[in-house]
Amino acid sequence: xxxxxxxxxxxxxxxxxxxxxxxxxxxxxxxxxxxxxxxxxxxxxxxxxxxxxxxxxxxxxxxxxxxxxxxxxxxxxxxxxxxxxxxxxxxxxxxxxxxxxxxxxxxxxxxxxxxxxxxxxxxxxxxxxxxxxxxxxxxxxxxxxxxxxxxxxxxxxxxxxxxxxxxxxxxxxxxxxxxxxxxxxxxxxxxxxxxxxxxxxxxxxxxxxxxxxxxxxxxxxxxxxxxxxxxxxxxxxxxxxxxxxxx
Ligand code: 13P
Numbered sequence: 396x397x398x399x400x401x402x403x404x405x406x407x408x409x410x411x412x413x414x415x416x417x418x419x420x421x422x423x424x425x426x427x428x429x430x431x432x433x434x435x436x437x438x439x440x441x442x443x444x445x446x447x448x449x450x451x452x453x454x455x456x457x458x459x460x461x462x463x464x465x466x467x468x469x470x471x472x473x474x475x476x477x478x479x480x481x482x483x484x485x486x487x488x489x490x491x492x493x494x495x496x497x498x499x500x501x502x503x504x505x506x507x508x509x510x511x512x513x514x515x516x517x518x519x520x521x522x523x524x525x526x527x528x529x530x531x532x533x534x535x536x537x538x539x540x541x542x543x544x545x546x547x548x549x550x551x552x553x554x555x556x557x558x559x560x561x562x563x564x565x566x567x568x569x570x571x572x573x574x575x576x577x578x579x580x581x582x583x584x585x586x587x588x589x590x591x592x593x594x595x596x597x598x599x600x601x602x603x604x605x606x607x608x609x610x611x612x613x614x615x616x617x618x619x620x621x622x623x624x625x626x627x628x629x630x631x632x633x634x635x636x637x638x639x640x641x642x
Contacts, residue, residue, distance in 0.1 A: 402596040404434035405559060405619035406636045407522060408626025409462065409490060409600075414440050419451050424629035425636075426455035433640045434619065438626065439490055442476050449485025460488030460522065463496055466509045468516070478510075478517035489514045490621075492548050493524045494565045504547030511550040515557050522559045522621065523548050524600070529566035537564075537578075538585050545589055555594035560586055561621040567601025569623060574601075576614045583616030605634035612642035 422438055429436055439460040440448055449459055461481035469477050481489055491514065492507035507523060514521045525544035527537040541562065549558065562582050567573050574582075583597050590597070599611055600621030611617060619639055625631040 402555065402594055402618040404639055404642070405437060405596050405598060406432075406434055406632070406639045407437040407460070407488070407490075407559075407561075407598065407619065407621045408439060408632050409493070409621055409623050410438065410440045410444075410627060411462070411495070411623060412441060413627055414444050416444065416447060418627070419444065419448055421627065421629045422448050422457065423451055425633055426452050426457045428629055428633035429456060429636050432456050432636055434636065436636055437488055439488070442481070442484070445481065445484035445486055458487045459485050460490060461486045461519075462490050462493070464489050464491070464510055464514055464517075464519075466506065466513050468513065478513045478519055482517045482519055486519060488520045488522055488559075490522045490524060490561075492544075494526055494563060494568065498565075504544050507548040508550040511548070511553065511558070515550075515552070520557055520559060521553075522561050522598070524561045524563050524621070526563040526565050526567075526601070532564070532566065537582065541582055541585065542589060545586065549591065553590075553595075554592040555596065558592075559596045559598060560590060561598040561600045562586060563600035563621060569602070571602050573603075573607060573611070576610065579611065579614050580616060583614070587616050603635060605631050605638070608635045608638035609642065612639050 437458045464478040465475040496502045527540045531540045596618045598621045603620040603622045604625045
């Protein structure tokens with residue numbers, strides 16, 4: 396039974412294009428560090444590591460996710476990965492519409508919405524990313540941009556059980572800069588008011604680390620984080636998980 400009123404707290408790690416087989420030990424160390432976490436713990440390694448990591452983490456509390464999927468179920472799409480393949484390799488989640496995919500591959504919100512349907516069909520929970528650029532924020536159009544991305548990226552049928560939203564300001568990703576607590580609170584309150592299901596988990600992402608995690612998790616409306624660089628080391632990501640448990 397899905398609790399639609401209280402969003403599920405989630406600490407999600409996005410390894411991006413980092414990680415070889417030798418780094419699976421970090422995932423195992425994370426699993427040992429949080430054997431019975433009071434929050435959801437998710438790692439999204441590169442697709443090449445999903446299956447071996449699933450094997451290495453079998454029986455642990457750490458769930459796995461992909462970083463993207465194709466719209467189609469299968470077919471002639473060289474180099475792409477279908478949602479069912481991610482699920483088959485052990486994933487329960489998939490990140491969609493990350494700003495790096497929007498920038499590197501020209502992904503549009505309409506494509507993200509189509510991918511969402513494919514992800515759900517394969518039984519995956521989608522983590523939909525959105526966020527403004529530095530230019531957007533300077534021009535005072537953050538809520539407008541984030542709102543437009545939210546509306547266009549969410550397919551009909553999105554709810555707290557099948558979709559998580561990650562607010563990731565583009566300028567905060569990998570920069571060491573984070574918005575002020577007031578800025579994060581403002582966007583999260585806006586998202587909460589506009590998501591189709593008020594119980595949806597809303598994550599913050601962008602330069603989250605063990606030093607700032609507790610302060611970020613104390614911000615009203617923040618249900619967890621999508622963490623890049625600091626998720627690569629078990630000691631750092633474990634500390635972020637602990638901060639979320641304590642929040
Ligand atoms: P960093 O935590 O490295 O800033 O990356 C955030 C991110 O893009 C997670 O998806």
